Amino acid sequence: MILIGQYDSSYVRRVAIALKIYDIPFEHRPWSVFGDGDQIREINPLMRVPTLVLEDGEVLVDSASILDYLDGLMPAERRLFPTVEPERRSAMKVAALATGLADKGVGLFYELRLHSVVSDSWVVRLGLQIKATLAALETDRAGRRTPFWFGDGIGHGDIAVACAWRHVREAHPHLIDPSMYPALAAHCARLESLPVFQEISQPFIAPA
Numbered sequence: 490m491i492l493i494g495q496y497d498s499s500y501v502r503r504v505a506i507a508l509k510i511y512d513i514p515f516e517h518r519p520w521s522v523f524g525d526g527d528q529i530r531e532i533n534p535l536m537r538v539p540t541l542v543l544e545d546g547e548v549l550v551d552s553a554s555i556l557d558y559l560d561g562l563m564p565a566e567r568r569l570f571p572t573v574e575p576e577r578r579s580a581m582k583v584a585a586l587a588t589g590l591a592d593k594g595v596g597l598f599y600e601l602r603l604h605s606v607v608s609d610s611w612v613v614r615l616g617l618q619i620k621a622t623l624a625a626l627e628t629d630r631a632g633r634r635t636p637f638w639f640g641d642g643i644g645h646g647d648i649a650v651a652c653a654w655r656h657v658r659e660a661h662p663h664l665i666d667p668s669m670y671p672a673l674a675a676h677c678a679r680l681e682s683l684p685v686f687q688e689i690s691q692p693f694i695a696p697a
């Protein structure tokens with residue numbers, strides 16, 4: 490398998506971390522969506538990362554579909570989402586909030602960086618969405634005592650939250666006061682200390 494995209498993308502990072510946890514070998518092509526956009530478009534018409542090229546040449550796009558495919562390669566007991574309800578829907582909700590948070594963070598970055606006339610109302614809305622989502626995640630995490638979100642083992646929700654938290658904070662250093670989200674900050678710090686998070690890591694680089 491070939492994973493395309495840089496690890497400063499929270500979506501690419503969470504796919505790479507899952508690949509590592511699943512012990513699935515892959516080649517990494519750290520192409521930039523801007524600098525290497527033409528190359529990416531030849532493989533993925535959306536010009537987005539992550540893009541995963543499979544052994545048979547099939548190209549998978551979008552982190553949720555990619556992870557769903559990878560989960561299907563694993564026996565139920567190794568999957569990073571629970572396979573039974575209601576645990577599955579709870580974990581998917583946390584992961585969806587985290588990826589939605591990442592979407593808002595990326596959207597805010599593009600709005601501020603790429604638009605010659607920035608929409609103030611859109612920027613305000615994105616900021617509200619980011620902070621409200623962080624507050625919801627904080628409340629949920631603060632009510633739990635387990636080392637990971639849903640118990641003793643890492644899951645997709647944990648990974649998605651930690652990747653989105655880091656990306657949003659690095660892309661928007663003045664937007665978030667981490668002291669307002671102590672449970673979330675501690676959760677993400679614990680994950681960042683894991684060897685797999687240290688290996689699959691790249692500080693945010695603003696596109697030129």
Ligand SMILES: N[C@@H](CCC(=O)N[C@@H](CS)C(=O)NCC(=O)O)C(=O)O
Pocket residue numbers: 497498499500522535536537538539550551552553588595
């Ligand atoms: N929903 C997508 C979002 C991926 C995404 O937005 N990736 C960004 C990089 S962080 C990207 O490719 N941006 C370029 C673009 O959208 O043109 C996923 O989960 O994979």
